[in-house]
Amino acid sequence: MINPINNLNKLFDSRVRLGIMSALVVNDAINFNELKELLNITDGNLASHLKALEVNAFVKVEKGFIGRKTNTTYRITKAGEKAFKSHIAALEQMIKSIG
Amino acid sequence: MNENQQSLETLRDIKRMMERSSRFISLSGLSGISAGICALVGAWFAAPYVVGKKDYIINFKAAVNLASDQDYSIILNNWLFWIAAGTFLAALLSAFFFTWIKSKREGIPIWGITAKRLLINVIVPLLAGGIFLFKLLQYETFGLVAPGCLLFYGLALINASKYTLNEIRYLGYLQILLGIINLWFVGYGLYFWAAGFGVLHIAYGTYMWNKYEKNS
Numbered sequence: 001m002i003n004p005i006n007n008l009n010k011l012f013d014s015r016v017r018l019g020i021m022s023a024l025v026v027n028d029a030i031n032f033n034e035l036k037e038l039l040n041i042t043d044g045n046l047a048s049h050l051k052a053l054e055v056n057a058f059v060k061v062e063k064g065f066i067g068r069k070t071n072t073t074y075r076i077t078k079a080g081e082k083a084f085k086s087h088i089a090a091l092e093q094m095i096k097s098i099g
Numbered sequence: 100m101n102e103n104q105q106s107l108e109t110l111r112d113i114k115r116m117m118e119r120s121s122r123f124i125s126l127s128g129l130s131g132i133s134a135g136i137c138a139l140v141g142a143w144f145a146a147p148y149v150v151g152k153k154d155y156i157i158n159f160k161a162a163v164n165l166a167s168d169q170d171y172s173i174i175l176n177n178w179l180f181w182i183a184a185g186t187f188l189a190a191l192l193s194a195f196f197f198t199w200i201k202s203k204r205e206g207i208p209i210w211g212i213t214a215k216r217l218l219i220n221v222i223v224p225l226l227a228g229g230i231f232l233f234k235l236l237q238y239e240t241f242g243l244v245a246p247g248c249l250l251f252y253g254l255a256l257i258n259a260s261k262y263t264l265n266e267i268r269y270l271g272y273l274q275i276l277l278g279i280i281n282l283w284f285v286g287y288g289l290y291f292w293a294a295g296f297g298v299l300h301i302a303y304g305t306y307m308w309n310k311y312e313k314n315s
Contacts, residue, residue: 015112022113023120027212030120034212038120088113091106 007090009083011056016041016049021084024059024076031073050074058083123213123263125202128312131270131304133193138296141186142289148179149289190296201312217262224255245288249278249295264311270303 012018019039023030030038036046053059058080062073076084118124202209228251235243256271274295281291 018109018113019116022116026117026121030212037208037211038116040206088110091110094106095103095110 128308129197130194135300137190142293242285
């Protein structure tokens with residue numbers, strides 16, 4: 001039997017990154033400030049986690065403007081959705097195999 | 100904490116974040132109860148102008164013919180209007196108050212994507228209903244106002260249920276059911292209105308408070 005631990009994505013070890021993915025998977029697009037409010041973390045912290053997800057092509061970044069203020073919105077990519085779903089499946093598998 | 104528990108905890112976190120980011124979950128059961136009480140008080144104030152005046156409500160022409168000492172159009176246009184407006188405002192403010200308290204306690208900002216989404220989806224059917232009811236009043240079809248309120252409000256709630264706690268959908272179904280039954284009992288709208296906006300709100304609010312807030 002394959003150990004489900006192997007299917008867990010290392011990138012999702014971080015609670016913040018997992019939180020970002022959870023929010024993005026059920027929303028069309030969320031902007032930076034809304035994510036910040038949801039997760040209750042600082043700008044720098046959120047930005048670094050978003051960068052990690054962006055580098056792995058799990059989220060798409062769209063930069064725009066509302067008036068003069070920048071408005072950066074984030075969307076989940078197909079690859080991100082796939083990775084996130086298999087991560088959840090692996091977690092469920094682990095619970096089933098033990099419990 | 101073993102691995103099993105850890106996975107379970109992680110899955111719970113994921114679910115919580117999905118809910119928090121997609122639904123407005125701060126809506127308090129106490130908001131339902133307070134809005135219901137406002138509706139009952141409003142209905143009580145409105146009763147002297149409406150109860151026992153079935154003929155006037157159904158047929159304004161008959162009302163004019165029957166009216167001896169009072170001009171019912173003035174009553175309907177003024178006092179009932181102000182009672183309705185006051186009731187609406189009181190219900191809205193009290194509902195907002197308890198939801199604001201709950202959002203503070205849970206540390207979720209009251210104004211965010213989920214609140215915006217919920218508001219738009221409630222306002223659109225309510226506004227359409229409001230304009231429709233306004234026209235009903237203009238055509239003096241008073242008997243259809245209460246069923247109209249219940250029907251449009253029910254539709255708004257069902258629409259809203261996708262963006263807040265899902266149970267509100269059943270409140271919507273019941274409001275629509277009451278509205279439809281009321282269509283066959285035109286002239287008794289105030290009773291149906293009080294049952295829908297008063298009693299059902301209180302029952303729903305109590306249920307939700309028991310389910311989500313009592314133990315937190």
